[in-house]
Amino acid sequence: QVQLVESGGGLVQAGGSLRLSCAASGRTFSNYAMGWFRQAPGKEREFVAAITWSGGSTYYADSVKGRFTISRNNAKNTVYLQMNSLKPEDTAVYYCAADPKYRPTEYDYWGQGTQVTVSS
Numbered sequence: 475q476v477q478l479v480e481s482g483g484g485l486v487q488a489g490g491s492l493r494l495s496c497a498a499s500g501r502t503f504s505n506y507a508m509g510w511f512r513q514a515p516g517k518e519r520e521f522v523a524a525i526t527w528s529g530g531s532t533y534y535a536d537s538v539k540g541r542f543t544i545s546r547n548n549a550k551n552t553v554y555l556q557m558n559s560l561k562p563e564d565t566a567v568y569y570c571a572a573d574p575k576y577r578p579t580e581y582d583y584w585g586q587g588t589q590v591t592v593s594s
Contacts, residue, residue: 477500487592488562489559491557493557494555496510497551505527505574506574507575509523509544510569510571512568522544523542523543524579525544526576529548531576538564562594568587569585
């Protein structure tokens with residue numbers, strides 16, 4: 475079983491940037507496809523971005539395409555989410571997720587989340 479710990483959240487003004495990190499432990503990181511999700515208050519959790527085991531392929535929600543970039547460093551057991559041109563509607567708790575299969579919106583393992591707040 476893989477354990478996931480997110481970091482990098484915080485408060486940022488609209489138009490600003492943040493980079494989230496998710497550190498994995500417990501299993502061979504490169505055996506897992508990774509994803510990022512978010513959940514705003516009163517809303518359901520929604521898919522943000524996904525990346526394959528080697529990082530060769532990525533997939534994004536339309537709402538973040540062109541502004542967010544998912545990447546991974548298998549040597550550091552870490553997946554990242556670079557968020558640029560942030561908007562108040564990006565405010566949410568962001569979760570990373572892992573799964574041995576590449577199913578961009580379905581995952582078996584989840585982190586505890588990190589809060590991102592974008593002020594207008």
